[in-house]
Amino acid sequence: MTLLESITGSLRRISFLFRKEVLAILKDPAIRVILIVPIVIQSLVFGYAATYDLNHVRYAVLNESRGAASTNLLARLEGSKVFVRAATLRNSSDIARAIDNGEALLVLHFAPDFDAKLASTGSAPVQLILDGRNSTTANMAAGHLSTLIGQFNASLPNAVRPPVNIEIRAWFNPNLESRWNIVPALIASLSMIQTLLLAALSVAREREQGTFDQLLVTPLRPMEILIGKASPAITIGLVQASLVFCVALFWFRIPFQGSLVVLYVGLVAFTTACVGIGLSISALSLNMHQAMVYAFVLIMPLILLSGLVTPVGNMPTALQILTYADPLRFAIDLVRRVYLEGAGWQDVGMDFVPMLVIAAITLPVAAWLFRNRLT
Amino acid sequence: MTTTALTVDAKDVVKRFKGAVGGPALNGITLSIPKGQLTALVGPDGAGKTTLIRLIAGLMKPDSGSLYTLGIDVAAKPQEVQDLISYMPQRFGLYEDLSVMENLNLYADLHGVPMDERRERFDRMLSMTDMAAFTNRLAGNLSGGMKQKLGLACTLVRSPRLLLLDEPTVGVDPLSRRELWRIVQQLVEEEGLPVIVSTAYMDEAERCKHVIVMTEGQVLAQGTPDELCRPAKGRCFVAYPREGELARTLQARLIDDKRHVLDAVPESGAVRFIQAGGTEPRDLEGILLGARCEATPSRLEDGVMTLLRERATQDGHEDAVETKNSSVQLDTKDPIELIKVRDLVRQFGSFTAVASTSFSVRRGEIFGLLGPNGAGKTTTFRMLCGLLPATSGFLEVAGFNLRTARAPARARIGYVSQKFALYGNLSVTENLTFFGGAYGLGRQELYAQVERALDEFQLREKKDERSGELPGGFKQRLAMATALIHRPEILFLDEPTSGIDPLARRAFWRRITTLAAEGTTIIVTTHFMEEAEYCDRIVIQDAGRLLAIGTPHEVRSQASGAANMNEAFLEIIKKARESRQTGFNAVEA
Numbered sequence: 009m010t011l012l013e014s015i016t017g018s019l020r021r022i023s024f025l026f027r028k029e030v031l032a033i034l035k036d037p038a039i040r041v042i043l044i045v046p047i048v049i050q051s052l053v054f055g056y057a058a059t060y061d062l063n064h065v066r067y068a069v070l071n072e073s074r075g076a077a078s079t080n081l082l083a084r085l086e087g088s089k090v091f092v093r094a095a096t097l098r099n100s101s102d103i104a105r106a107i108d109n110g111e112a113l114l115v116l117h118f119a120p121d122f123d124a125k126l127a128s129t130g131s132a133p134v135q136l137i138l139d140g141r142n143s144t145t146a147n148m149a150a151g152h153l154s155t156l157i158g159q160f161n162a163s164l165p166n167a168v169r170p171p172v173n174i175e176i177r178a179w180f181n182p183n184l185e186s187r188w189n190i191v192p193a194l195i196a197s198l199s200m201i202q203t204l205l206l207a208a209l210s211v212a213r214e215r216e217q218g219t220f221d222q223l224l225v226t227p228l229r230p231m232e233i234l235i236g237k238a239s240p241a242i243t244i245g246l247v248q249a250s251l252v253f254c255v256a257l258f259w260f261r262i263p264f265q266g267s268l269v270v271l272y273v274g275l276v277a278f279t280t281a282c283v284g285i286g287l288s289i290s291a292l293s294l295n296m297h298q299a300m301v302y303a304f305v306l307i308m309p310l311i312l313l314s315g316l317v318t319p320v321g322n323m324p325t326a327l328q329i330l331t332y333a334d335p336l337r338f339a340i341d342l343v344r345r346v347y348l349e350g351a352g353w354q355d356v357g358m359d360f361v362p363m364l365v366i367a368a369i370t371l372p373v374a375a376w377l378f379r380n381r382l383t
Numbered sequence: 384m385t386t387t388a389l390t391v392d393a394k395d396v397v398k399r400f401k402g403a404v405g406g407p408a409l410n411g412i413t414l415s416i417p418k419g420q421l422t423a424l425v426g427p428d429g430a431g432k433t434t435l436i437r438l439i440a441g442l443m444k445p446d447s448g449s450l451y452t453l454g455i456d457v458a459a460k461p462q463e464v465q466d467l468i469s470y471m472p473q474r475f476g477l478y479e480d481l482s483v484m485e486n487l488n489l490y491a492d493l494h495g496v497p498m499d500e501r502r503e504r505f506d507r508m509l510s511m512t513d514m515a516a517f518t519n520r521l522a523g524n525l526s527g528g529m530k531q532k533l534g535l536a537c538t539l540v541r542s543p544r545l546l547l548l549d550e551p552t553v554g555v556d557p558l559s560r561r562e563l564w565r566i567v568q569q570l571v572e573e574e575g576l577p578v579i580v581s582t583a584y585m586d587e588a589e590r591c592k593h594v595i596v597m598t599e600g601q602v603l604a605q606g607t608p609d610e611l612c613r614p615a616k617g618r619c620f621v622a623y624p625r626e627g628e629l630a631r632t633l634q635a636r637l638i639d640d641k642r643h644v645l646d647a648v649p650e651s652g653a654v655r656f657i658q659a660g661g662t663e664p665r666d667l668e669g670i671l672l673g674a675r676c677e678a679t680p681s682r683l684e685d686g687v688m689t690l691l692r693e694r695a696t697q698d699g700h701e702d703a704v705e706t707k708n709s710s711v712q713l714d715t716k717d718p719i720e721l722i723k724v725r726d727l728v729r730q731f732g733s734f735t736a737v738a739s740t741s742f743s744v745r746r747g748e749i750f751g752l753l754g755p756n757g758a759g760k761t762t763t764f765r766m767l768c769g770l771l772p773a774t775s776g777f778l779e780v781a782g783f784n785l786r787t788a789r790a791p792a793r794a795r796i797g798y799v800s801q802k803f804a805l806y807g808n809l810s811v812t813e814n815l816t817f818f819g820g821a822y823g824l825g826r827q828e829l830y831a832q833v834e835r836a837l838d839e840f841q842l843r844e845k846k847d848e849r850s851g852e853l854p855g856g857f858k859q860r861l862a863m864a865t866a867l868i869h870r871p872e873i874l875f876l877d878e879p880t881s882g883i884d885p886l887a888r889r890a891f892w893r894r895i896t897t898l899a900a901e902g903t904t905i906i907v908t909t910h911f912m913e914e915a916e917y918c919d920r921i922v923i924q925d926a927g928r929l930l931a932i933g934t935p936h937e938v939r940s941q942a943s944g945a946a947n948m949n950e951a952f953l954e955i956i957k958k959a960r961e962s963r964q965t966g967f968n969a970v971e972a
Contacts, residue, residue, distance in 0.1 A: 017823055024820030028806065028813070035808045035849075218804035222865075225768050225798040225875075226821040227790045380772075 021228055025236025029210070033240065047202065047248050051194050051255040060186040065149045066094035068112035070103060075123025081134075081160050082116075090152055107139050114138050114149055130166060180265075180348040191256045192347040193316050195249050196275070196339035200282050200310070203245035205303050207286025210237055211378065212299035220378075230375040238283045238371065245279035246272070256347075265350035271343065274356065277363045278339035284370030285335075291377030310336050335363045389451070390545055390577045391416040391439055396448035398434055398600075408434045410600035411448070416579065416593065421571045423588035424581040425687060426597035427884040428855045432581040433473065435597070436547050439579065440470045453544055469543035473550050475534030479523030483514060483533055486522050490537040501540075508536040511566050526757035528559020535566060546570065548580040552587065553882040554801075556755040556910050557952055564590060583884055584911075585684035586949075596687055604690050608683045614693075615685035618658045621650070623675045630654055631749075631896045631917050636670045638893060643667060646688040646889065649916035651947060652936050657685050660693075684885065691886060719746045721873060721904050722767065727776035729762050736762040738927040739776070744920075746872070749895065749905040751918035753952060759927040760908050761877070767906065768798050768875050781872050794822060797866035801877045803858045805865060807851025811842050814850050814865055822869035836864040856887055863894065874898065876907040880914065892917050912948040923955055930959045 033039050067085070071078055085091045094112045097103060106112045117135035125132040136153065138146040162169075181188040214220035223233065253271075256262050286303065293299035313320075313327065314336035320328060331337045338359040345351035392415050399407040409431045416422050424432045437443050439452050441461030450457050452464045478486055487508070491501050509515040512532040517525070522533060531551055538546070548567070552560045564587065570576045580591070588594050588608065595605040604611060624633045630649040637647035637656045643666045647656035658667075667676075722744040729737040737759040744750045754760045765771040766778060769789045778785040783792035805814045815836055819829040837843040840860040845853060850861055859879070866874060876895075880888045888911070896917060899905055907918070915921045916935050923931040923938065931938045938951055942958075945951035 021821055021823055024817055027820075028809070028817040031809055031813060032806055217807070218800055218802055219806060221770055221800055222798065222804045222818075223821070224770055225793055225796065226818065227794040227823060228821050229790055 018229070018232055021226075022232050022236045022239075025228065025233065026239055029237060029240040030243075033206075033244070043202065043244060043248070044251065047198055047251050048255060050198055051191070051252045052259070054194055054198075055187055055191045055255065055260050058186075058190050060144075060148075061184075062145065062148045062152065063090060065091050065114065065152065066112050067091055068095040068097055068103075068106040068115045069093060069118075070097040070100060070115065071118045072120040073118040073122035073124075075126075077123050077126050077132075078118045081157070084156055084160055085116075085153075088152075088156060103137060107137060110139070112139075113145065114153070116153075187260060188262050188348065189344070190316075191252075191260055191262055192344050193340045195252045195256065195347075196278060196343050197311060197314065197316055197336055198252050199245050199248035199275075199279070200336055200339075201307055202248060203241055203279055203282045204286040204289075204307060205300075206244060207238070207241040207283045208289040208293070208299040208303040209296055210241065211287060211290035211374075212293040212296045215293070216295040224379065230378045233378055234287070234371060234375040238280070238287060241283045241286065242276065242279045245282065246275060249275050249279070262347070264347055266346035267350070267352065270351070270353060270356065271346045274339065274342040274346065274359065277360055277367070278335055278342075281335040281363045281366040281370070284367045284374065287374035288370045288377065291374045310334050313337060314340050316340055332362055333366065335366050338362050388418060389415050390418050390422075390453060391579070392449075392451040392454075394449045396435075396438065396445045396450050398431075398438060398443065398445050406600060407446075408600055409438070409445070412600070412602055414595060414602055414605065416577070419571075419575045419577050420592040421567070421590070422577070422579045422593040422595065423591035424579065424595050424597060425583075425585065425588050426603070427691065427886050429599075430597040430884075431600040432597055433549055434600075436470070436549050436579065436581060440468060440547055441465050442470075467543060468545040468547060469538045469541070470547040471534055471538040471549065471551060473553065475531070475538070477522045477530060477534055477537070480521060482519050482521055483525075484518040486533060486537055487540060491540045494541045496541050504540060504542075508539060511569065512536050513562070526559075526755075528555045528562070528756045531555055531559065531563060532566070535563065539570075542574070543576070546576055546578045548578065550581050550583065550882065552582065552584060554878065554910065556758075557912055557949055558755045558956060560584075560587075560910075561953070583882060585682070585687060585885065588687075589683045594683065596690055598691060598694060603694060611683055611686040611690075612681045613686060615645075615657050615681035615689040617678070617681075618645075618660075618662075618689070619679050619681045619685050620656055620658065621677050621679045622654045622656060622671055623652075623677075624654070625672070625674055628674075629919075632900075633671075633674060634917075635893065635896050635900075636672075637667075638889060640667075640670055644670075645692045646685070648889070648913065650913065651916070651939065655679065657681075657689055688885060695886075720744065721746045721781055722750075722906070723777070723779040724767075725777040727763070727766065727778060728774045729759075729766060729771065730774045735927050737766070737924075740924075740927075740929045742922060742929070742932055744904060744906065746904055747899055747902045748919040749899050749907065749917060751915050751921035752906065752908045752924065753912070753915060753921055754924035755956060758924040760924055762927075763924070764875065764877055764906070764908060768796060769793050794869070795872045797869070797871035797874045799862045799866045799874070799876045799879055801879075801881060803862060805850050805858075805862060808849055810848060811846045811850050811853070811861055812837070814861065815868055818865045819868045824869060832868050832870075836868055840864040855883065859883065859887070859891070867898075871903070873904045873906065876905065878908050878910065880909060880911055888914075912952050915948045915952075923952060925956050925959055926963070928959070931955050 033043075069082060071082070086093065095106055097106060097115070100117070103115050103117065106115055115137040117137065119133070119135070122132050122134065134157075136150065138150060140146050178184045211220065214223065228236070257264055285306065289302045289306070290299050293302060313323075313331045313334045315331070316336070320331050320337060323331070342356045342359040345356055393412050396409055396412040397407055398409040412431075412435060424435065426432055434443070438445055438450060438457065441452065441457040441464040444458045444461075453467055455464050455467075457464050478489065481489065487505055488501075491504075496504065509518065512535065514529065514532060514536070517529070522530065525533060535548075535551065552563060555563065567578055567580070568590065571578055580587070582588055592607065593605065594608055594611055596603045596611065622633060622637070624630050630652055634647045634649045634654045637644045637654060643659050643662045645657040645659050647654055720743045724743065725741045727737055727740045728735070740763065752760045752763060762771065766773050766785075767780060769780070769785055769792060773785070780792045781795040785792055806817070809817065812833060815833045816829065819832055824832060837846055840863060842857065842861060842864060845857055850858065853861065880891060883891070892914065895905055895907070909915070918935060920932065920934055921938055922929060931941050933941070935948060938955070939945050939948065942951040942954035945954050
């Protein structure tokens, strides 16, 4: 047999396995629905729910001064759209109650001599009481308020112009909307969950149902089984990533700055790594139940270490090293940069290295395990 | 109340399953089973045996008719019935990760057996099943026969007033089968416990007092085993093949003549057959071709086969095996050895599953692997198919060394596993096409072979149905068709007849003997010892060792005085175990 003949024979066998895998997936109505509906719903839910932006700060006011200056300052708060007055308090004993029952996130307290002091000395304290139980939100609310008070100070007739003036321009995300940060990252992370699970179940399902033996007695070689099993899973992963991409682009209207080619080559590398991990799990498991448990045990750390929710730079050094084994970390980096800043090959080239290394290790391991897993 | 004197009293019971094609599962069952005896339910697959047992146990309600179990109306008070009976389903739910004792305790808890009664009951169950030494072993690590015994022990943790067993011996070797029956008979004799058991083994039904033959949801006949022998009385013969002719060749000719012969099976080197009614000796002359013929007394199996075959002929639907014109085939020994095994060893850790085994199989042979559960049959089998690497030894299949050229060797073999192992949500045609493609058939050849398989295995009418939802017989034919799609030189069959009824088994073996006559080499494992008679040569294994090898005749004579293969098998295993025991003792002393 010539080399050419053996290659065409091999490709032919793989094409039959590919067709069978796709048929088996599409013929199962339950799987068919699971592949499309949840990912669209998830990307919408995450797009709306996972946001750090503070849009509604409920506050209470205890104004014992009631002069022109304090009223003016309060009017700025009202006009800011971010701050919403939840209560107007009568005396200082009400403050504790307003914070305790969560009615207000912050209380602004003007002392009786606020207006008089401001008029006479040109400076007066205003007390800000914050609900520190949620430190992130409290900090951000305080920050917003400082900005407003700074603007108020500058508007006073005898205000001294500050020596240094900050002018902020946020590149790639002009309004600093955290949705722009999260939704592109979902293109990689949401498709990973199902691709990994699908790959993890594929061999385990066949082992459980006894069909894997039937497959192993055919002349299909482990590498051919690997390609026949991996390629449908990769295809499905890419379709899912495309669905999330469409939600980001057409529903949330986040402008795509980069090249589709770079994005998709990156996604192929990433999905291949995920399928490699999934198939290794699958080849190691005796049944679907085991495969499922292994997959879920892995998915959580993969997401936490990826930098999707917390920046990798904030993690302890040991964990930062561990993130090199997480293909999602590099996929998120790649997708975000290509999507938001239009990064090209030279910018994201290094992201490919860890993903390809993981694929190059897990795929051969899976192929070896197909035949050598002792039962 | 007259009903209290009866264990089961059924009148016109009908049960229909929603969405099921064909007639109702039970179609007007009327029967009464008296107290305190052993009753067997026999009949083809889909006859309604399991449905009837489940109705008696109160797990389902009949659509119409009345059914009393132990004098209680089951449909009205299922819980009351369930408090009095014990039921062991076909697949008993043992917890594989729990030990034997933990399983017993769990079932005792579930049935609310008081602590002070447990001690005594457990001791009795453990001594009865010979499992006292294994109480700490995980149920998952028990052999198939031991699992069934543990299942029975768990079913009997409390004293029931009726025991229902649904095919308790499927996939169980003759040794464990005999032990299970010893336990059941002990229960009937010592405790007067009524037992209803469904079975595919006629020799088991023969031990029962009362036998009920079911088919297509109806009771075809019932009575004592002796009474049920009558339909075949005076029609049973043994034919001795002429010199140089194989028993199975003669058997094939006989069973193909459906007009004159109702049943034919090879037995002890001869062929046992049942004549159809009104057959004259000269009608068979053209088939027997001068083979000597003797009358023989009828057995239960003959009676049941006669009843079933005559019923099937009346209804006009016969499980028709395509009867290729079986010309006279003489026993021509092909000298080419297609499988060579030398000093084959397989170890799992410190456990030796197969110890230094050597044999060879010639082209066109039917080669049987027999042995108790856990004897190393499956391991040997999986090594031959290339599913498991050997620890050491030489293994050559179809001229390819399995160490160096596994893929080309695999292209020449077909494999039918024990349980249905095709893609359940793919259709018949899709399964055939996929496996054909995986075996590397070219486009036109693939199409031609799929078409041929659809016809040859009578799958055409269901070709677009999901294969997972096919009836049992179709599934089995599809499994055979896919294993043969690439016309392999060697066909491996792992317990192909486990749990299928006698009629379907005849059809199956007719196919196998045709394939062998065409030159396909067949390797088969089975728990039906009488099926060894179809083989050219057989091997008996126990504890990883090869105990006997040769033609069925040679193996029978090795166990001197064995009347049939079942006895020969039990004798050979017993002898080997005894000599091993004395060997151990000698070493210790």
